[in-house]
Amino acid sequence: MQYIPNILFIIILVAGIGYFTKNIRKVIRNIRLGKDVNRSDNKAERFKNMAMIALGQSKMVRRPVAGILHIVVYIGFIVINIEVLEIIIDGIFGTHRIFAFLGGLYDVLIGSFEILAFLVFVGVVLFWIRRNVIKLKRFWNPEMKGWPKNDGNLILYFEMVLMTLFLVMNAADLQLQELGADHYVKAGSYPVSQFIAPLFNGMSEGTLIFLERGAWWLHIIGILIFLNYLYFSKHLHIMLAFPNTYYGDLKPKGELDNLEAVTNEVKLMMDPSADPFAAPAGDEPEGEPEKFGASDVTDLNWAQLLNSYTCTECGRCTSECPANQTGKKLSPRKIMMDTRDRLKEVGDNIDKNGSFVDDGKQLLNDYITPEELWACTSCNACVEACPVSISPLSIIIDMRRYLVMEESAAPSDLNNMMSNIENNGAPWPFNQMDRLNWSNE
Ligand code: SF4
Ligand code: SF4
Numbered sequence: 001m002q003y004i005p006n007i008l009f010i011i012i013l014v015a016g017i018g019y020f021t022k023n024i025r026k027v028i029r030n031i032r033l034g035k036d037v038n039r040s041d042n043k044a045e046r047f048k049n050m051a052m053i054a055l056g057q058s059k060m061v062r063r064p065v066a067g068i069l070h071i072v073v074y075i076g077f078i079v080i081n082i083e084v085l086e087i088i089i090d091g092i093f094g095t096h097r098i099f100a101f102l103g104g105l106y107d108v109l110i111g112s113f114e115i116l117a118f119l120v121f122v123g124v125v126l127f128w129i130r131r132n133v134i135k136l137k138r139f140w141n142p143e144m145k146g147w148p149k150n151d152g153n154l155i156l157y158f159e160m161v162l163m164t165l166f167l168v169m170n171a172a173d174l175q176l177q178e179l180g181a182d183h184y185v186k187a188g189s190y191p192v193s194q195f196i197a198p199l200f201n202g203m204s205e206g207t208l209i210f211l212e213r214g215a216w217w218l219h220i221i222g223i224l225i226f227l228n229y230l231y232f233s234k235h236l237h238i239m240l241a242f243p244n245t246y247y248g249d250l251k252p253k254g255e256l257d258n259l260e261a262v263t264n265e266v267k268l269m270m271d272p273s274a275d276p277f278a279a280p281a282g283d284e285p286e287g288e289p290e291k292f293g294a295s296d297v298t299d300l301n302w303a304q305l306l307n308s309y310t311c312t313e314c315g316r317c318t319s320e321c322p323a324n325q326t327g328k329k330l331s332p333r334k335i336m337m338d339t340r341d342r343l344k345e346v347g348d349n350i351d352k353n354g355s356f357v358d359d360g361k362q363l364l365n366d367y368i369t370p371e372e373l374w375a376c377t378s379c380n381a382c383v384e385a386c387p388v389s390i391s392p393l394s395i396i397i398d399m400r401r402y403l404v405m406e407e408s409a410a411p412s413d414l415n416n417m418m419s420n421i422e423n424n425g426a427p428w429p430f431n432q433m434d435r436l437n438w439s440n441e
Contacts, residue, residue, distance in 0.1 A: 006093070006094050009092060010092060020230075020231070026351070030305065030309075030346070030347040033347075034302035035302070037303050041250070047246070054242045054246075057387070060387045070123075072120065073123040075116070076116035076119050077120055079116055080117055080166065081223070086099050107188055114190060114192040121163040124160050137319070138318060138319045148337065151235075152313065162219065165219040167192055170193035171199070234311065236309055243306060244306050244390065245389045261292050291402070293398050293404070294364075295399070296363045297339060299402070300398060305343055307390040307395075312388060314333075316386060316387060317381075317382035317390075320384070321382055322377055329372050329375055330373075332396075334372070335396060338363065339363060345361070364402065370409065373400050416429070
């Protein structure tokens with residue numbers, strides 16, 4: 001009987017970690033549905049980017065208030081979770097505050113966890129106020145209605161509850177230590193919960209134990225629920241920001257990839273001995289022509305799909321986007337959210353059917369319209385603004401390539417310009433012979 005809590009704890013822990021692992025494997029499988037792209041070069045620069053951007057949050061502080069608050073919440077949340085290690089060991093072996101033998105160091109650790117927990121709580125409350133009271137414009141764009149809005153708030157509530165449970169647990173523990181209760185070793189310093197502890201004055205030992213154990217169990221169960229919630233949330237970025245910044249595009253902004261499919265076609269045209277019916281280069285099935293550009297998520301490369309899962313929905317890209325600012329339908333954040341939603345839909349389809357079964361849908365039109373794609377000025381402001389090295393522009397360009405090269409569906413202005421270049425050698429509708437007419441004026 002005395003081992004029932006330990007067994008229960010192990011079952012909950014294994015189930016929590018097991019379900020999380022299962023879902024992370026799905027994320028990896030989905031990202032791998034993308035086309036191959038080589039991002040294994042310049043490892044030193046990639047590590048530097050990851051250290052500066054993901055760990056050091058260098059791009060977050062470009063907006064100092066949000067940046068500093070985010071750093072406090074981020075560091076606090078990560079550091080406090082070191083406490084989880086002690087909780088896990090205690091939970092498995094039935095011990096209590098196993099690291100208390102560290103003496104003075106333990107006091108320092110618990111004391112700093114408490115201060116950080118308090119700062120996280122304050123930071124999260126301020127974040128909530130920015131979203132819901134000040135109503136910062138970028139959190140109220142049309143794509144933030146419904147689940148994305150609730151998701152943003154739910155994460156904040158989660159963090160508030162977890163920090164509160166941590167402090168309540170310590171406050172009750174402090175009271176039990178004062179009472180000299182069995183099993184409750186005198187250890188730790190409690191700079192924050194010592195102000196909560198007086199609320200429990202006069203409670204019996206049994207009630208305090210119930211309170212302390214209740215907060216302890218809810219804290220660890222809450223952490224496991226939060227861990228599993230990540231898969232369903234934009235909060236997955238706390239993990240994916242690291243690989244995403246590592247595998248970011250190192251080319252200068254504005255430099256576009258040549259499409260391999262087009263290069264192959266041109267080479268074929270220029271080689272008189274080439275067999276036009278031979279299988280194309282790459283991994284397309286024999287005889288099937290390569291597709292130009294992207295109309296669905298599987299036409300994008302894995303780095304673009306990783307981008308979509310990493311998007312924090314912060315809206316910094318959209319708030320810098322000139323097309324969005326001038327009232328066009330385009331929002332680079334929505335491009336990333338749509339790509340992720342479609343990718344999840346394709347993944348669910350594979351889970352259900354064993355392999356992908358055509359569902360009559362695609363990223364183009366069903367999620368992202370040509371109107372959005374053609375509103376982009378390709379200015380790169382969104383790429384510059386993104387705190388986790390995401391490029392909505394690269395997806396826009398690939399989808400435009402599809403529209404132009406597969407569907408011949410460029411806007412008429414662009415088609416006119418192309419015809420003019422073809423006929424007149426310039427984008428304007430004037431004969432080449434007339435190009436010096438201006439000098440006669
Ligand atoms: S590149 Fe396009 S999507 Fe990005 S900020 Fe510029 S106009 Fe907006
Ligand atoms: S693409 Fe980057 S800047 Fe835009 S919402 Fe996502 S994380 Fe924020």
